[in-house]
Each structure stands twice: as C-alpha cells, then as structure tokens.
Amino acid sequence: MSIATSVKHKLLTDNPYDGIGTFLYSRVGPPALQQHYQIHTRALATQLPSNARVLDVGSGPADMILQLARRRQDLELVGLDPAASAIDTGNKKAQKQRCTNVEFIQSGADSIPRPDDYFDVITSIGSYKHWPSRENGLSEIKRVLKPGGEFYIFELDATAGRKNIPSRYKLPALVAMPIIKRFIKVGSISKDITREEVLLAGFEILQETRVDYMPLYQFVLTKS
Ligand SMILES: C[S@@+](CC[C@H](N)C(=O)[O-])C[C@H]1O[C@@H](n2cnc3c(N)ncnc32)[C@H](O)[C@@H]1O
Numbered sequence: 001m002s003i004a005t006s007v008k009h010k011l012l013t014d015n016p017y018d019g020i021g022t023f024l025y026s027r028v029g030p031p032a033l034q035q036h037y038q039i040h041t042r043a044l045a046t047q048l049p050s051n052a053r054v055l056d057v058g059s060g061p062a063d064m065i066l067q068l069a070r071r072r073q074d075l076e077l078v079g080l081d082p083a084a085s086a087i088d089t090g091n092k093k094a095q096k097q098r099c100t101n102v103e104f105i106q107s108g109a110d111s112i113p114r115p116d117d118y119f120d121v122i123t124s125i126g127s128y129k130h131w132p133s134r135e136n137g138l139s140e141i142k143r144v145l146k147p148g149g150e151f152y153i154f155e156l157d158a159t160a161g162r163k164n165i166p167s168r169y170k171l172p173a174l175v176a177m178p179i180i181k182r183f184i185k186v187g188s189i190s191k192d193i194t195r196e197e198v199l200l201a202g203f204e205i206l207q208e209t210r211v212d213y214m215p216l217y218q219f220v221l222t223k224s
Pocket of ligand 1: 015017018029030057061062080081082083086107110125126128131132
C-alpha cells in the first residue's frame with residue numbers, strides 16, 4: 001500500500017471511529033467517561049465471581065475494559081470492536097499496562113467468536129446506536145450470554161439536561177449547551193426505541209435508569 005493510500009484509508013473509513021477517529025475520540029470520549037468507568041468497573045469487580053468472563057462490545061480505545069482488568073486479574077476479558085485502530089490501541093495499552101487477561105477481537109456485535117452461553121457479563125458503552133443491524137447484534141449477544149448473565153447497555157440520552165453534565169464540564173457546557181444538545185440528539189437512539197428492540201430480541205429488563213452524573217441512560221438485561 002502506498003503512503004498516500006494508507007493515509008487516505010486512515011482518514012476515510014466507513015466507521016468514523018476507525019483510523020484517525022480512534023485517535024480523535026480517545027481525546028474526548030474516555031476522559032469524559034472516566035467517572036462512569038470507575039463506578040461501573042468497581043461495581044463489576046465487587047460482584048463478579050472468580051474467573052468470570054466479561055465482554056465489552058464496541059470497546060473503542062479500551063479504557064473501561066483495561067480498568068476492569070487492573071481491578072480483577074482473575075477475570076477473562078474480551079474487547080470487541082470492528083475498528084482495526086481500536087484493536088491496535090487496545091493491544092498497545094494492554095501491553096504497556098501489563099494486562100494479560102484481556103483479548104481484543106476485531107469484529108462487529110453481530111459476529112462474536114465464542115460458544116453459546118459463554119459470558120457472565122456483557123457491556124456496551126455508546127456503541128449500540130452504531131450497529132448496522134441491532135437485531136443481529138442483539139441476537140448474537142443473547143447467544144453468547146449465559147442464562148442469568150447480565151447485559152448492560154449505556155447510551156447517550158437525548159433528554160438529558162445540564163444537571164447530567166459532569167461538574168468539570170459544567171461551565172463550558174453552559175456556553176456550549178445548544179451544541180452539546182444537538183450532538184446528543186443527532187448521535188443518540190431513544191430509550192423507548194432501545195426498550196422496544198431489546199424486548200423484541202427476547203431479553204428481560206432487570207433495570208432501566210438514567211445515569212444522573214452523565215447524559216446517559218442504562219439498561220440492565222438478562223436472558224432466562
Ligand atoms: C462512541 S464509541 C464508544 C467506545 C467505548 N465503548 C468507550 O467507552 O469509549 C463507539 C464504538 O462502537 C464501535 N462500533 C461501531 N460499529 C460497531 C458494531 N457493529 N459492533 C460493535 N461495535 C461497533 C466503534 O468502532 C466505536 O469504537
């Protein structure tokens with residue numbers, strides 16, 4: 001591949017989070033989500049049994065799954081993302097942080113190379129709205145989730161307001177609220193649609209809440 005073709009590929013992929021997108025998103029997304037990762041990984045690390053298996057669908061720059069890996073070295077962790085650059089970033093960070101219990105797999109939610117009933121917990125943060133077929137993604141997740149296991153969906157909440165913005169972003173948010181609101185609206189899928197889709201896919205809803213310290217909503221789902 002010539003340098004020009006390689007640069008073009010890095011800049012213009014179908015997935016806006018691939019190539020340079022991983023680099024750009026890394027500067028904005030994970031820093032804003034830090035508090036959320038901490039609360040989520042602390043809760044998982046406390047509740048998961050020994051040697052449990054966790055999958056993060058759309059793991060992106062991998063900060064959440066690596067944080068969980070550092071908290072619990074006995075867990076078997078998988079980060080899945082279709083973006084080659086996200087996988088590359090995850091592998092490099094894992095090596096740097098000496099996390100040996102995470103594997104990164106380049107794939108979409110609709111193709112998870114693991115047997116049926118494999119994972120104790122599956123999470124997805126800000127990725128659900130990007131799946132080309134959410135129906136296929138949900139069906140594949142249902143296949144690899146253990147009966148009684150938990151599937152967490154976190155998504156941008158278009159109904160969120162200023163009080164749902166983390167405190168360090170409050171002042172800039174005051175000025176930028178119209179832009180932020182617009183971004184959230186364009187880049188989100190409503191809670192009602194998500195609820196309809198997960199029920200149609202046969203999941204049972206254990207919990208449906210708004211995350212009050214972030215413009216996110218959360219579903220905790222299971223299968224019997
Ligand atoms: C907003 S980023 C979120 C990344 C990460 N979860 C985080 O907490 O920062 C959305 C991610 O979803 C991934 N994605 C896009 N299409 C996907 C698909 N079909 N299946 C799984 N993930 C996908 C993107 O590559 C991107 O890394």
